[in-house]
C-alpha cells in the first residue's frame with residue numbers, strides 16, 4: 001500500500017522509518033474492522049480530494065487510521081496531540097513509507113507543539129480530526145480565516161468533547177463536530193479496557209513495581225477510572241477510589257472498592273492515578289500527607305490533574321531516577337515520584353491503547369469523516385453523536401472478526417418488543 005512519496009513534515013529522525021513500518025504493520029493485523037473499512041475506501045474513494053488535518057497521538061494505531069483516510073482519497077496531514085505521546089519511528093514511517101506529511105516529535109517543547117499544529121492548519125483542512133480539541137481551538141481562535149473552508153470535524157476524547165460542547169454553548173464553535181468519544185463502541189471499550197490496561201502498563205514499564213499488595217488510589221470512577229481500577233485489582237492491588245459524583249461513588253463501593261476523599265487516600269496510597277478530566281485533583285495538601293516513596297501519575301487528557309507547580313514548591317530538589325520517573329525531594333526529607341511529567345502516563349511511558357481496541361475507536365473516526373462529508377449540509381455548528389447505525393455496525397464487525405455470533409430476534413419477539421399490548 002505504501003507510496004514511498006517524499007512528504008513534508010517534522011519528525012525526530014527519518015532513519016527510524018523501517019522500525020516504525022514494521023510496528024505499523026503489526027498493529028494493522030489487530031485492526032480487522034479498520035482493514036474492512038480501508039478495503040471499501042480504496043474502492044469507493046469517499047474522501048477523494050478532501051483536505052484533512054488529524055491532530056492525534058502519533059502511534060502505530062493512528063498510523064493505520066491515517067493510511068485508511070489516505071487510501072479513501074483524503075489529502076491528509078498529521079500532527080501530534082500531546083508533546084509526549086509521539087512514537088518517533090511511527091512518525092518517520094508515515095512520511096517515508098506512506099507519504100503522509102507528519103509533524104510530531106516525542107518530547108517537543110510547547111512552542112514546537114503549537115508550531116506543529118500551525119503547520120497542520122497551513123494545510124487548510126476541510127475536515128479536522130482532534131484528540132483533545134487543540135486543533136479546533138487554534139483554528140477558531142488564531143486562524144479564523146480558515147473557518148469558512150471547514151466542513152466539520154471529529155473529536156476523539158472526553159475532555160475534547162467537553163471543550164467543544166462549551167464552545168457550542170457560547171457560539172464559538174462554527175462548524176459541526178462529531179463526538180467520536182460518545183459512540184458506545186468508543187468509550188465502553190477504549191476508555192475502559194484500553195486506558196485500563198495501558199495505564200497500568202505505563203506505571204509498570206516506568207517503575208517496574210510489583211502492584212500486588214500495594215494501595216493504588218484511582219481518582220475518578222468514570223469510563224477510564226473503572227478500567228484502571230479493575231485492572232489494578234486484577235494485579236492484586238488494594239484499590240481506593242476518590243470521586244465527587246455520588247452515583248459513581250456507590251458504583252465503586254458495590255464493585256468492591258473503598259471510596260474516600262483524597263485527603264484520606266493521600267495518607268494511605270502507594271500509587272496515585274488521576275483520570276478525572278478535572279484540574280488540581282492532587283494538590284499541595286495531598287502531597288504533604290503522602291508517604292515517602294509515593295508514586296503519582298495521570299492518565300486524564302491534560303497535565304493539570306496533578307498540581308505540579310505545588311509539588312515543585314514543596315520540594316528542595318528533583319532528579320530523574322529512571323526515564324520519565326522524576327524524584328521530588330520534599331523539604332521535610334520525604335520523596336514523591338512523578339511519572340511522565342504528569343502527562344498521559346499510558347502514552348508517555350507505554351505505547352497507548354492496544355491496536356485491538358483502537359480498531360473500534362478509529363473505525364468510528366473513519367466512518368464519521370465519511371458521514372460528515374455526506375451530511376454536512378444538514379448539520380449545524382454543534383456537537384453531534386455518531387449515528388447509532390454506525391456504532392452498531394462497528395460492534396457487529398468487531399464481533400464477527402473475533403469469531404462470535406449473536407442471536408437474531410424472531411418475528412414474534414420483534415412484535416412483542418414493539419407492542420404495548422403484549423405481556424398482559
Ligand SMILES: NC(=O)c1ccc[n+]([C@@H]2O[C@H](COP(=O)([O-])OP(=O)(O)OC[C@H]3O[C@@H](n4cnc5c(N)ncnc54)[C@H](O)[C@@H]3O)[C@@H](O)[C@H]2O)c1
Nearest residue numbers: 157158159220222223224242243245276277278299300301
Ligand atoms: N489515557 C488515555 O488514553 C485516555 C483515554 C480516554 C480518555 N482519556 C481522558 O481521561 C479523562 C477521563 O475520561 P472518562 O471517559 O473516564 O470521563 P468520565 O466523565 O467518564 O469520568 C470522569 C470521572 O471523574 C470524576 N471526577 C471529576 N472531578 C473529580 C475530582 N476532583 N475527584 C475525583 N473524581 C472526579 C467524575 O465524577 C467522573 O466520574 C478525560 O480527560 C479523557 O479525555 C484518557
